[in-house]
Amino acid sequence: MSDAPLGVFDSGVGGLSVLGDLRRALPGEDLLYLADTAHVPYGARPDGEIRDLTARAVSALHARGVKGVVVACNTASAFSLGDLRSRFDMPVIGLVPAVKPAVLSTRSGVVGVLATPGTMRGTLLADVIREFADPAGVQVLKAVSTELVPLVEAGQADSARAREVLREILTPVAQAGADGLVLGCTHYPFLAGSIRAEFGDTFTLLDSGAAVARHTRRVLEERGLLSARTSGGTEGFLVTGDPARAAPVITELLSRALGPANVQNEGEVHRALPRIERIQT
Template sequence: MTALRTDAPIGVFDSGVGGLSVLRAIRTELPREDLLYVADSGYAPYGDRDADFIADRATTITELLLDAGVKSIVVACNTATVVAIEKLRSWCPVPVVAMEPAIKPAAQSTKSGVVGVLATSRTLASPSVARLCAAYGKDIQILLQACPGLVEQVEKAQLQGAATRELLVRYLLPLLQAGADTIVLGCTHYPFLAPLIREIVGSDLTIIDPANAVAKELARRLQGNLRPDSSERTAEVSFFSSTAIQEASPIMSALWGSHVLVHELTRSGKGKQINSAALG
């Protein structure tokens, strides 16, 4: 494992803008750390893509982040995790922290014994999800609900409105009718829809977003390699997207909650370099 510089940034990437929900949690957990975020929105959604394609994009973005000198990489995408994480970890010289649907905590918290999991088709069909269901679903019912269309709505920042609500009702109603009292958000795009989900399901149902757990795991993995608490500098967050800046900037700004400067990453991954000079 490469020696990690305490002043190096942390790299985070997702198939698109959904990983901003994880980036937000990391920013809260590690406020002194510089962050580099890559939204591969030019190829979103990953959920219906071929596995080889997803693995290739994950490798390309990881290599670019390593070239930028990051000290850790967060795969803020459930689909990329289930397809590519083992391969990435086999060669990546820095710690790689990844997502997985929060089925374990959902199984521990349900009172009705019925848990619903919202995710992409690719994630739900993975051996990783099958393993989690086998490990924690012995005494409960785990309902897997694919949600085509939701990622695209978040990629457009369409977090409210009739079309988004119609999709959510279609996917949530069977879970509610089956008695689910706990819903797992198994895609990093979905936390941006949590307020609308809450409107639909009511106040009693538990909604589980694993972003905070991922941020805490990152902090644990980087223990001893974080910026010192005495640091008074303002940490920077830099944003990159593989879609056109005029499209990416308003969307990412809206989801982040303030205006952000987005650097363009060409779709081949060989254009704009991700580097520390982009910080600030």
């Protein structure tokens, strides 16, 4: 048993979608979330720079005494997991795009993957397509954007511009008959409302957050690191950029991921502003 916190890392605020799944799977764990907001987005950065930024962030969490780290970033997972596991004597858990459940659930035989340029370049996505989609004869169509992550980071997941970008890049996927859409970036579950506003029920949306949360619980149990607590876990937040700028977006996305906290204001329930600390990695 261990009451040390579990680290959660993303290039920005998108990993809060995974944090929500981790909280539901691990209600007694303290979660320490690090967003590298000074360097987001990672998707268009060179491969070596992605590995370096990820290693620095995980090192910062390790220095804070975490018992393991969930790399809640598809791009960082695509390039860094092997390197991280060789550096740190603690569990390092990454994300795998949810291609397998998309293949198992498709009726049309066509699925889409919405991801960042970095995830598209990495071998992880290609590996799961080769392992699951190709043997089943399922066609995988890729859609990529450099604009969606910054929109979510700016609190504009439901904006007209987000819907416009999604319409541009996903219309060909819909027209090709895709009935499932893999959200291959942790920012993208926060775009679900915009995707449905543009495409209705065309796509079943799939992400890997719940699966990675279940896997994380298994890993902690197997290594004797699970907290003895069954409830009452807390969340702490670290950012490499401006905390004041990050706070409103983190608060809004936390409310989506976790539900609103019991803070009453003029008849409405809101989540209190989280405490956010700025660090250097």
